Amino acid sequence: xxxxxxxxxxxxxxxxxxxxxxxxxxxxxxxxxxxxxxxxxxxxxxxxxxxxxxxxxxxxxxxxxxxxxxxxxxxxxxxxxxxxxxxxxxxxxxxxxxxxxxxxxxxxxxxxxxxxxxxxxxxxxxxxxxxxxxxxxxxxxxxxxxxxxxxxxxxxxxxxxxxxxxxxxxxxxxxxxxxxxxxxxxxxxxxxxxxxxxxxxxxxxxxxxxxxxxxxxxxxxxxxxxxxxxxxxxxxxxxxxxxxxxxxxxxxx
Numbered sequence: 564x565x566x567x568x569x570x571x572x573x574x575x576x577x578x579x580x581x582x583x584x585x586x587x588x589x590x591x592x593x594x595x596x597x598x599x600x601x602x603x604x605x606x607x608x609x610x611x612x613x614x615x616x617x618x619x620x621x622x623x624x625x626x627x628x629x630x631x632x633x634x635x636x637x638x639x640x641x642x643x644x645x646x647x648x649x650x651x652x653x654x655x656x657x658x659x660x661x662x663x664x665x666x667x668x669x670x671x672x673x674x675x676x677x678x679x680x681x682x683x684x685x686x687x688x689x690x691x692x693x694x695x696x697x698x699x700x701x702x703x704x705x706x707x708x709x710x711x712x713x714x715x716x717x718x719x720x721x722x723x724x725x726x727x728x729x730x731x732x733x734x735x736x737x738x739x740x741x742x743x744x745x746x747x748x749x750x751x752x753x754x755x756x757x758x759x760x761x762x763x764x765x766x767x768x769x770x771x772x773x774x775x776x777x778x779x780x781x782x783x784x785x786x787x788x789x790x791x792x793x794x795x796x797x798x799x800x801x802x803x804x805x806x807x808x809x810x811x812x813x814x815x816x
Contacts, residue, residue, distance in 0.1 A: 564589065564590045564592065564649045564650060565590070565592045565593075565594070565643075565646060565647075565648045565649050565650070566586045566589065566590050566592065566593050566594070566648060566649070566650045566651075566652060567594045567595075567596060567635070567638050567639075567643065567648035567650070567651045567652070567677070567682075568582050568583060568586055568593060568594065568595045568596075568597070568652050568653075569595070569596055569597045569598075569631055569634050569635055569638070569651065569652075569653050569673045570582070570597050570598070570631065570653055570654055570655075570656065570669075570670060570673065571598065571601070571602045571603050571604075571605065571630075571631045571653075571656065571668070571669025571670045571672075571673065572601050572602075572603065572656060572657050572670075573597065573598055573599065573600050573601045573602070573626075574595070574597040574598065574599055574620065574626040576597075576601070576657065577657070577698060577700075577702065578654055578655035578656055578657050578689065578702060578705075579595070579597060579654075579655070581654075581655045581689075581702045581705055581706050581709065582652055582654050582655050582687065582709070583595070584706065585652070585655075585687075585705075585706075585709040585710050585713060586652055588710045589710065589713065589714065589717075593623065594623040594624075594625075594638065594642070594643060594648065595620075595623065595624045595625065596625045596626075596627060596634050596635070596637060596638035596642060596643075597625075597626055597627070597631075597634055598626065598627060598628075598629060598630060598631055598633070598634050598669075599618065599626040599627060599628045599629075600628075602629075602630050602631055602669045603656075603658075603669060604667050604668075604669065605630045605631065605632075605669045605672070606666060606667050606668065606669065606672050607632055607672035607675060607676070608630050608632060608672075609630065609632050609633060609636070610629040610630060610633050615627055615628055615629045615633055615637065616628045617637065617642070625637075625638075625642060630669060630672075631653065631669040631670065631672055631673035631676070632669075632672055632673065632676045634673065635651065635673050635676040635677055635680070636676060639677075639680045639682070647680075647682070648677075648682055649682070649683065650682065650683050650684070650685070650717070651673070651674055651676075651677030651678075651682050651683070651684040651685070652674075652684075652685055652687065652713070653670050653671070653673040653674040653677070653684070653685070653686045653687065654670050654686055654687035654688055654689075654705075655687045655688065655689050655702060655705045655709065655731075656668070656670040656686070656687065656688035656689065657689065657691070657700050658688065658689070658690070658691060658700070659688055659689075659690040659691075659730055659788070660686065660688040660728060660730060661688075661690075661730055661747075661748065661750075661784045661785050661788060661794070662747060662748040662749050662750045662783070662784065662785055663747070663749050663750065664750065665728060665747065665798060668686070668688075670686050670687075670688055671686045671726070671728055671798070673686070674686035674726040674727075674728070675726055675798070675800050677726065678724065678725060678726040678800060679800060683717075683721045684726040684727070685713060685716060685726065685727045685728075685729060686726060686727070686728045686729065687705060687709060687712075687713075687729045687730075687731070688728075688729070688730045688731070689701075689702050689704060689705045689730075689731050689733075690730055690731060690732055690733040690788055691733045692733045701733075703735065703736050704731040704732060704733070704734060704735070704736050704739060704793075705731040706736075707736035708731060708736060708739060708742075708793055709731070711742075712729055712742060712793060712795065715742070716729075716795070722797065724799055724800055724801050725797050725798060725799050725800070726797075726798050726800070727795060727796070727797055727798070728747075728784070728794075728795075728796045728797075728798050729793065729794070729795050729796075730784060730788055730793065730794045730796075731793050732788050732791055732792065732793065734791055738791060739791060739792070739793060740790060740791040740792045741792055741793070742792065742793045742795060743787040743790075743792040743793070743794060743795065744795045744796070744797075745782055745783050745784045745786065745787040745792075745794045745795065745796055746782050746783050746784065746796065747783065747784055747796055747798065748780045748783030748784050748785035748786065749780070749783075749785075750785070755771070755772075756771070756772030757769050757770070757771060757772070758770045758771070758772050784796050
C-alpha cells in the first residue's frame with residue numbers, strides 16, 4: 564500500500580512525526596508532501612495568485628510553499644502522477660478538528676482533496692485543552708491509538724465522495740474509553756473569544772481564542788471527545804442541501 568502523508572502544521576511539525584510512525588506500521592511505501600510552513604485555518608484554499616515551489620528533504624519527502632490542498636494536488640498530479648497513493652493520511656494535527664470547525668481545517672481539507680481525487684483519505688487530530696502549550700502539546704493518545712484506528716478503517720469498503728475525520732481526546736492513552744463513530748457536532752458560537760492586545764508600537768491587534776465550549780449533543784464528535792472516546796466521523800464533500808431542492812425549485816417555475 565502506497566501512503567501519502569500531509570498536514571497543515573507544516574513539514575517539520577511534531578504531529579507529522581507521529582503520523583509517520585503510524586504509517587510505517589502499515590506500509591513501507593510512504594511519501595510525505597506537506598506545506599513548508601504552518602497553514603492552520605486555511606481550509607480548502609488553493610493558491611492561484613503566486614507560483615508554488617517544491618523542496619526535496621529526502622527520499623519521497625517533499626514540502627510545498629502553499630496550502631494543504633496545494634500539497635495534495637501537487638503530490639497527486641505531479642510528484643506521484645505515475646505512482647498515485649492508495650491512502651492519504653493528514654495530520655496528526657496539533658489541536659481538535661471537531662464540529663463545524665472542520666470547514667476551517669487545513670488538515671481535514673487535505674483529506675478532502677485526497678477524497679476528491681478518488682483516494683481513500685483520513686484526517687487525524689490530537690485534541691488539547693490548555694492554551695499556550697505550543698510544541699508541548701502531548702500526542703500520546705494519537706501515537707498509541709492511531710495505528711489501531713487506521714487499520715480498522717481500512718477494513719471498511721471505501722466510500723464515494725467521503726473522507727473520515729478522527730479526533731483523539733486530550734487524556735492519557737490508558738484512559739481512553741473506546742472508539743465511537745459520531746456525527747459532526749456544533750460549537751456554541753456565543754462562547755467564541757477575540758483576544759485584544761497592543762504591540763510594542765502601540766497598535767492594537769486581535770487574536771481568536773481557543774474554543775473550549777462543552778457540548779451536550781448526543782451522538783456527536785464533541786460529545787464523544789468530552790466523554791473520553793476517540794471520535795470517528797465520516798464526512799461528505801457534496802455540500803448540497805437535498806431537503807431544500809424541491810422548495811427552491813418551485814420558486815423558479
